[in-house]
Amino acid sequence: MMAELKILNLNDLWSELVKVGIVLERPAVQIQMLSMIGLILLAWLISKWIWIHFRQSFSKVSQFEAGESKLSWQQCGAALVHDLLTPTLSLIGISLLRSWFEQEGWFAGYLSEGIKLLWLYWFYVVFVIFLYALLPANTVERYSYRFFIPLFCLFAIGRILSWVFYLPELSQVTLINLFGEPVNLKMIVISIAGLYFLIVGTSMAEQFLFAIFLGRTDQEADALQASALICRYFIIGLGIVLLFGYLNVSPNALAAITGGLSVGIGFGLKEVIGNFVSGIWLLFEGALKPGDVINIEGKMSKVTKLGIRATTVQVIKDNSEEIIPNQTFFTQNVSTFTGSNRLVRRSLIVGASYQCSPEKVIEIILQVAHKHPKVLQYPTPMAFAIGFGDSSIDFELRFWLDDPLIAMSVTSDLVCEIWQAFADNNIEIPYPQRDLHLRSDDKSSPIEINGQF
Amino acid sequence: MSNYWRKIGLGLVTLLLTTSCIVQGDRKITNQQPQPLQGEILVWAEMPFQLTEAQSIKYQKLLQNDIEEFSQLYPQIQVLLEFFPSGQSWEPFELQVKRGAGPDLLMTSSTIKTLKLIKIGALRSLEESEVEESRFRSEGLKPLRYQGKLYGLPMSLRTKVLCYNKDHVKELPRTLAELIEQAREGYSVGVHSGFSETFWGIGVSGSQLFDARGRLILAEEGVWAKGWAKWMKWLKKADNEPNFILSKNPEVLQQAFVEGKITYLICPSDWILYFSEALGKDKLGATLLPGETNQPASPILWTAILLFNQASSPNQTRLALKLADFLTNVEQQTQAEIEVPIIPSNKNVTLNQELFPIRATLIDQAQSGVAFSLDDGEKLTVLKSYGDILYRKVLAGDIPPDEAAAQLTQIVNRQFEGK
Known part of the structure; x- marks a missing residue:
């Protein structure tokens, strides 16, 4: 039990197992364990029986499906009955049973531990069902499988192992020596589980x-997403540093590992690291964020x-998705329509x-532009007579939109409306009109044809 | 009911019946058919308090050797020995014991731990038929008795003696006055300071701590409090002597003694091994603590005890008792006494006083030592905690010794009024 450095060997493991055997040989321990298992099985059977009757009586609320919708309060109530019974x-x-044991002066420590664990499970179930009432069922299910269930299981396994093993000592058992630094069980478990739970x-x-927050703030939702992403990576980075x-973790060992790996990484994973x-x-630069409209490789995306x-x-153009390596944004010209603002100017x-x-004509064109709901009033639309064409005087309408993706449809609307207004x-x-003058060899009698194209 | 449910029900009933067949608290070891001694047991050994690293290693090796010898004698018995330091939090271990886990045999010197374990029902009391009480020193058995029951076996006893460097001493002080006198002559004296650490001086005034009813004797009527006050006055006076060192730090005292800066040191028997290694066996001397004529010093006798787990199976208890018997038999105790300066709990152990003078001194000193029964354990804990506070105040001159003694007895008696 004294904390001392020892490398794991079969004798240590065998001693730990012998210790477990010694404890399990005791009637006081056996009776606690068996009665606890027996009672849980009995409780499970009774709750199954109750649930069958409950489902017959309340068949509507007893159906749970993991979909996009949240569970109703009635369904949550039924879920509580199902999971908490x-x-x-x-x-x-x-x-x-514990009260009886204590009254008789018998050992009841394992029963107390079992009660603590069951209470924990009880609150865990209540918490998850509360989430089902707040969030879509499939989201909660995803969260449960990825985070809550592994977390609870890890804790429960740790507690149960501590019933038979002396974990503070077991966790100090050194598995390997890495660069002269001992790596024990505790370090391995915490680093794996810690990293997993940190990332997830x-x-x-x-x-x-x-x-x-997306539901509350209509504006800058994309910026929020980018900020959340930065925060996430920052927390993960900070978490890893705190974990180390x-x-x-010895800075020397870390330096040796990263130093050694950096050569391999430099050659083998050059692109990935880039x-x-x-x-x-x-x-961190914030040059790009989700929701931005950009033009890359000639495609608006x-x-x-x-x-x-x-x-x-x-x-x-075709709604396809492209996965572009981040390095591309630094090696190619990318134009963005949503850099400092989302305003885009179009002309017709x-x-x-x-x-x-x-x-x-200018007045009519401007009226049409002003009437369109998606054309911004500020900056105000402007129209100009830009020149004398072959068959018409040409006008240009310049208008502003706050979404580059609607430019095509708004232009189309404006064309139609201008046609209607002109009509x-x-x-x-x-x-376009062309005057053709046909000449014969006889210069004195020219033939003139007026035609339209 | 479907076949599936019927099978589950049947399995459950079988499990419950199996469970009910297990009898908890079956403490009788049946001797109808003597079974061979075989099985595994777990032993926890608490490291003695205030040992240096080297001493701790030595202690562990000694105990491991004992266990190895036992294993050679009984190859069918596997003993798992684990050590835990005395300063470590006891709660995780207590938690294990409460569950029914923990060791089959616990070696400790702590009265508080023993009392706690008895109160949670974790300790097995010993039947008269299971233990041969006559082979043990009575002062060794006293700290194991609680409400008339015996809760373990003594392994060894420890006390305090006056250690000295033979090269620096001409004449040994027999009384407190002579000790002061030698200090004035230039022989420095080191005393480990503290209420229980200086308890040995109270007996010099002829005091008794408890009356016949087990109550701490009141200041107004009792001699104990007066004795403590008198002792405190002496300590305060001695503290003013230039060569008299009262220190709370045992390591500083040990170091100073080894370096020859302290001639006389009041030392617990645990320190002797370290001193004899550091100074050399020939240079280290130990004599009785200074007292007065017909009023010897009264150091506390600390007993290393062997406790048995109530949760152990009958076979495990049988094996644990066998190990305890082995550790306390004459051969093992004699060997242990040669290796380490302790007072053997087995009174049949004899040793040559000429060959082992320090061991002989320890045994002599134990004659006037004070052993407390577990019934007094709670009072002692309270007495020690308040005693330490008042001890410091007296030495600092914040409170007169007589008033401190009166306060101490009043506080302790009030706490246990009606109990």
Whole structure:
């Protein structure tokens, strides 16, 4: 039991197992364990029987499906009955048994431990069902499988192991010596579990917070997503540093490992690391964020996901998704429509007959632009007469939109509406006209053909 | 009911019946058919208090050797020996014991731990038929008695003596006055300071701690409090002597003694091994603590005890008793006494006083030592905690010794009024 450095060997393991055997040989321990298992089984059987009857009586609320919708309060109530019956009955049974044991002066420590664990499970179930009432069922299910169930299982296994093993000593058993530094069981378990829960937990918290704030703030939701991503990576980084600090990882060992690996990484994973660094740079620079509309490789695309290695964009033209390595954003020219703001200016050229007053045409065009709900009033739309064409006077309408993705549809609307407005005001959009003068050899009698194209 | 449910029900009933067949608290070791001694037992050994690292290693080796000898004698018995330091939190271990886990045999010197374990019902009391009480020193058995029952076996006893460096001493002090006188002559004296650490001087005034009813004797009527007050006055006076060192730090005292800066040191028997190694066996001397004529010093006798787990199976208890019997037999105790300066709990152990003078001194000193029964354990704990506070106040001159003695007895008696 004295904390001392020892490398794991079969004798140590055997001693631990012999110790477990010694404890399990005792009648006082056997009776506690067996009665606890027996009572839990009995509670399980009774709760099964109750649940069958409950489902017959309340068949509607007893159906649970993991979908996009949240569980109703009635369904949550039914879920509580379903999931809490066994632990509640077990708790009652084991608590009564413990009281009896204590009254008789018998050992009841394992029963107390079992009660503590059951209470923990009880609150865990209540918490998860509460989540089902708040969030979509499939989201809760995903969170449960990825985070809550592993966390609870890890804790429960640790507690149960501590019943028979002296964990503080077992955890100090050194498995290997790495660069002269001992690596014990505790370090391995904490580093694996810690990293897993840190990464999954932060990702989960990011999604959860984003879901909450997205509903409240319509504006800058994309910026929020990028900030959440930065925060996530920051917390993961900080967590890893704290984890290493807690585990007392030797800086020398770390330097040796990273130093050795850096050569291999430099050659073998050059591209990956390049993309990784570019991703971090992109995040901190804020040059790109989810929701941005960009033009890359000649294709207008929308950024859907900003990852640490690659960025996913949705090509507007055909709705396909492209996964672009982050390094590309640093080696190619990328134009963004949503850099400092989301405003985009578009223009539309239209010709009108020479018979019409240019002022009147400009007025009509501007009226059409002002009437369109998606054309911004500020900056105000502007129209200009830009020149004398072959068959018409040409006008240009310049208008502003706050979403580059609607430019095509708004332009289409405006074209249609201008046509209609011209028609209503008897303004002709002339066809191109050509005067052809045909000459014969006899210069004195030219033939003139007027035609239209 | 479907076949599936019927099978589960049947399995459950079988399990419950099996469970009910196990009788908890069956403490009788049946001797109808003597079974061979075989099985595994777990032993926890608490490291003695205030040992240096080297001493701890030596202690562990000695005990491991004992266990190895036992294993050679009984090859069918596997003993798992684990050590835990005395300063470590006891709670995790207590938790294990409460469950029914923990050791089959616990070696400790702690009265508090023993009392706690008795109160939670974790300790097995010994039947008269299981133990031969006559082979043990009575003062060794006293700390194991609680409410008329015997809760273990004594392994060894420890006390305090006056250690000295033979090279520096001409004449040994027999009385407190002579000790002061030698200090004035330039022979430095080191005393481990503290209420229980200086308890040995109370007996010099002829005091008794408890009356016949087990109550701490009141200041107004009792001699104990007066004795403690008198002793405190002497300590305060001695503290002003230039060569008299009262220190709370045992390591500083040990170091100073080894380096020859202290001539006389009041030392617990645990320190003797270290001193004899550091100074050499020929240079280290130990004599009785200074007292007065017909009023010897009264150091506390600390007993290393062997406790038995109530949760152990009958076979495990049988094996644990066998091991305890082995550790306390004459041969083992004699061997242990040669290795380490202790007072053997087995009174049949004899040793040559000429060959082992320090061991002989320890045994002589134990004659006037004070052993407390577990019934007094709670009072002693309270007495020690308040005693330490008042002890410091008296030495600092914040409170007169008589008033401190009166306060101490009043506090302790009030706490246990009606209990």
